[in-house]
Amino acid sequence: MGCQCSKQTPCCWDSQFKAAVLEAPDVENESSEVDQLPTFREFTLEQLKHATSGFAVENIVSEHGEKAPNVVYRGKLENHRRIAVERYNRMAWPDSRQFMEEARSVGQLRNNKLANWLGCCEGDERLLVAEYMPNETLAKHLFHCKAYNPCVYNFAVGPVGKMLP
Structure with a gap:
């Protein structure tokens, strides 16, 4: 079972298709967008307080729940870059050194299809700074959308009702 797809909106394919031909991404444009990102850095608590008022x-933007012990704030740096500041409680990362090491490691990864981490807060706070992505959260788009789209749902959740890896 499948649905109709067009070149502009590929969402799923009929199971009869054995292979799909995908257009190659614009690698030249992709790398230039990633190169425009500042390197991962440490922010002071005062900088992030100022950015988030x-x-x-x-x-x-979003508040923590049982599975996500954090609060996300939107903000704007002095250079007018829009950011998201994710504030974790200390129980999520009890060891500040481990928090900084993990943040630096993941912060080195760059991709124009992700909200890249721009930095973290120095000291005893557990704050991560990422690019701000408007239009709510991914979870809200997947699970709280007003219009049910079976193609998108089946692609994201899969035929057995579990998230695909």
Whole structure:
């Protein structure tokens, strides 16, 4: 069972198709977008307080739940770059050295299809800084959309009802 797809909106393929021909990505354009990102760095707590208006409630993008012990704030740096600041409680990463090492390691990864990490907070805080991606969160788009699209749902969740790796 499948659905109709067009060149502009490929979403799923009929099981009768044995192979799909995909257009190659624009590698030249992709690398230049990634090169425009600043290198991963450490921010001071004062810089991030200023960027988020003191971690104001009106700047909260998403709040933690049982499985995600964090709060995400939107903000703007002095250079007018829009950011998302993810604030973890200390129980999520009790060891500050381990937090910094993991943040630096993941922060080196760059891809124009991801919200890249721009930095973290120095000291005892557990704050990660990422590119700001507008239009809500991925979870809201996948699970709380108003219009049910079976192609997107089947692609993301899969035929057995579990998230695909």
